[in-house]
Amino acid sequence: xxxxxxxxxxxxxxxxxxxxxxxxxxxxxxxxxxxxxxxxxxxxxxxxxxxxxxxxxxxxxxxxxxxxxxxxxxxxxxxxxxxxxxxxxxxxxxxxxxxxxxxxxxxxxxxxxxxxxxxxxxxxxxxxxxxxxxxxxxxxxxxxxxxxxxxxxxxxxxxxxxxxxxxxxxxxxxxxxxxxxxxxxxxxxxxxxxxxxxxxxxxxxxxxxxxxxxxxxxxxxxxxxxxxxxxxxxxxxxxxxxxxxxxxxxxxxxxxxxxxxxxxxxxxxxxxxxxxx
Amino acid sequence: xxxxxxxxxxxxxxxxxxxxxxxxxxxxxxxxxxxxxxxxxxxxxxxxxxxxxxxxxxxxxxxxxxxxxxxxxxxxxxxxxxxxxxxxxxxxxxxxxxxxxxxxxxxxxxxxxxxxxxxxxxxxxxxxxxxxxxxxxxxxxxxxxxxxxxxxxxxxxxxxxxxxxxxxxxxxxxxxxxxxxxxxxxxxxxxxxxxxxxxxxxxxxxxxxxxxxxxxxxxxxxxxxxxxxxxxxxxxxxxxxxxxxxxxxxxxxxxxxxxxxxxxxxxxxxxxxxxxx
Numbered sequence: 001x002x003x004x005x006x007x008x009x010x011x012x013x014x015x016x017x018x019x020x021x022x023x024x025x026x027x028x029x030x031x032x033x034x035x036x037x038x039x040x041x042x043x044x045x046x047x048x049x050x051x052x053x054x055x056x057x058x059x060x061x062x063x064x065x066x067x068x069x070x071x072x073x074x075x076x077x078x079x080x081x082x083x084x085x086x087x088x089x090x091x092x093x094x095x096x097x098x099x100x101x102x103x104x105x106x107x108x109x110x111x112x113x114x115x116x117x118x119x120x121x122x123x124x125x126x127x128x129x130x131x132x133x134x135x136x137x138x139x140x141x142x143x144x145x146x147x148x149x150x151x152x153x154x155x156x157x158x159x160x161x162x163x164x165x166x167x168x169x170x171x172x173x174x175x176x177x178x179x180x181x182x183x184x185x186x187x188x189x190x191x192x193x194x195x196x197x198x199x200x201x202x203x204x205x206x207x208x209x210x211x212x213x214x215x216x217x218x219x220x221x222x223x224x225x226x227x228x229x230x231x232x233x234x235x236x237x238x239x240x241x242x243x244x245x246x247x248x249x250x251x252x253x254x255x256x257x258x259x260x261x262x263x264x265x266x267x268x269x270x271x272x273x274x275x276x277x
Numbered sequence: 278x279x280x281x282x283x284x285x286x287x288x289x290x291x292x293x294x295x296x297x298x299x300x301x302x303x304x305x306x307x308x309x310x311x312x313x314x315x316x317x318x319x320x321x322x323x324x325x326x327x328x329x330x331x332x333x334x335x336x337x338x339x340x341x342x343x344x345x346x347x348x349x350x351x352x353x354x355x356x357x358x359x360x361x362x363x364x365x366x367x368x369x370x371x372x373x374x375x376x377x378x379x380x381x382x383x384x385x386x387x388x389x390x391x392x393x394x395x396x397x398x399x400x401x402x403x404x405x406x407x408x409x410x411x412x413x414x415x416x417x418x419x420x421x422x423x424x425x426x427x428x429x430x431x432x433x434x435x436x437x438x439x440x441x442x443x444x445x446x447x448x449x450x451x452x453x454x455x456x457x458x459x460x461x462x463x464x465x466x467x468x469x470x471x472x473x474x475x476x477x478x479x480x481x482x483x484x485x486x487x488x489x490x491x492x493x494x495x496x497x498x499x500x501x502x503x504x505x506x507x508x509x510x511x512x513x514x515x516x517x518x519x520x521x522x523x524x525x526x527x528x529x530x531x532x533x534x535x536x537x538x539x540x541x542x543x544x545x546x547x548x549x550x551x552x553x554x
Binding site for chain 2: 137140170186193197203209213215216235236241246249256272
């Protein structure tokens with residue numbers, strides 16, 4: 001199948017190579033000629049283009065791997081070039097606003113399906129791309145009433161081809177609630193933890209736990225500030241629920257209350273163990 | 278050298294095997310006969326004892342690998358059996374109170390040196406022991422004015438033999454300040470994060486970041502509640518500093534303040550990158 005991948009960053013280039021390995025023809029689009037050259041030279045795409053308009057009439061699927069706001073402005077710019085019957089999809093980490101906007105924007109004979117491949121690295125750029133990051137990861141499709149079974153099936157097949165372990169369906173609203181906890185809150189915590197450190201010697205005395213907990217404090221500020229703000233209401237709620245729980249530990253320390261500490265530790269141990277299975 | 282290791286749990290058995298591999302004679306002590314049998318059968322110790330009194334007169338070094346309070350009560354119980362010139366050490370994750378108490382308790386011709394090997398696993402028991410957990414990890418010696426250069430050198434040599442990458446000296450007070458941040462705060466955060474989750478479906482939608490961040494939420498409640506309370510003042514301060522920093526992110530979300538989010542993300546990225554080197 002002919003697929004356009006718009007945005008040849010870490011995820012875009014990884015998806016492109018994964019699709020290419022599965023026999024698809026992949027047209028990569030980027031405004032950065034270096035990214036195109038890199039992807040062509042390393043055979044991550046079939047062919048590169050700097051103008052999105054050129055590929056829209058060639059492809060059955062258009063996959064955006066750019067910031068949500070960029071996807072929307074590109075769609076507005078090229079709105080007349082989308083071919084009837086095209087399936088448009090994305091990789092955004094937030095869905096409610098984005099899916100609604102894209103479905104409103106596109107003509108009725110062009111279908112948008114939101115997809116969130118839950119994989120990534122703390123690097124940016126095609127040089128760090130690797131289709132193996134998808135192996136074993138979660139892939140969430142966020143359908144709405146406007147989607148057709150055939151388009152959903154097509155995106156599901158792509159998820160399977162890319163090697164995702166688990167393919168789930170969630171409404172865009174439910175997706176954003178979930179992601180506020182499992183992804184955005186964890187990033188907020190890691191950032192706050194690193195930034196709260198006032199001691200210049202800390203890094204001489206870290207163990208594995210600190211390193212693991214703060215790996216995601218290395219974060220693309222432009223992208224994540226957009227994702228955070230797109231999902232701000234859910235994220236504020238999750239931060240507050242987390243703060244309440246941390247306050248329980250703090251109060252127990254203030255009151256020398258060992259029983260409460262043990263209760264909290266036993267609860268988290270039991271709950272987290274279910275994830276090991 | 279003849280070394281007594283008191284407490285054949287995960288750390289005690291790992292240390293024992295590491296010392297045995299370096300040619301020492303290791304006498305393992307535990308009240309649990311099954312632990313002794315396991316360690317003897319798997320050649321993790323030279324010989325096992327259920328009564329600590331029996332080994333005190335044989336050994337140059339006595340290494341406690343039990344909870345801080347248990348070390349103190351065992352020392353009180355066997356106080357008359359410690360041989361002149363013995364070096365006593367431990368593996369506790371908190372130092373200020375523990376080192377002061379042990380140095381006060383022991384006779385002047387028996388020397389206590391605090392050591393914190395910064396390694397561990399989310400499992401308990403000799404069955405999960407592995408001397409490789411020390412390879413590449415941090416090893417902190419916490420001397421006081423009462424320690425002799427020769428005893429410190431002895432403990433340093435043991436750290437080297439066990440394969441620790443970095444051996445540091447910190448006062449017990451400074452150690453506890455540091456560990457409140459790099460170890461205890463991270464555990465408090467992981468526990469609070471897991472316990473704040475109210476959604477039964479969460480575990481179907483986790484990525485690597487959530488799994489890494491919450492690994493240490495599987496925690497030995499008896500041990501860690503003791504460690505937390507022994508270091509409560511430092512830990513309360515670190516929790517509050519972390520909360521202030523998380524509030525900055527929360528307020529930025531409430532105010533739709535992208536600039537502050539980007540500033541926080543750039544700061545954490547830059548700071549955390551120094552740990553990658």
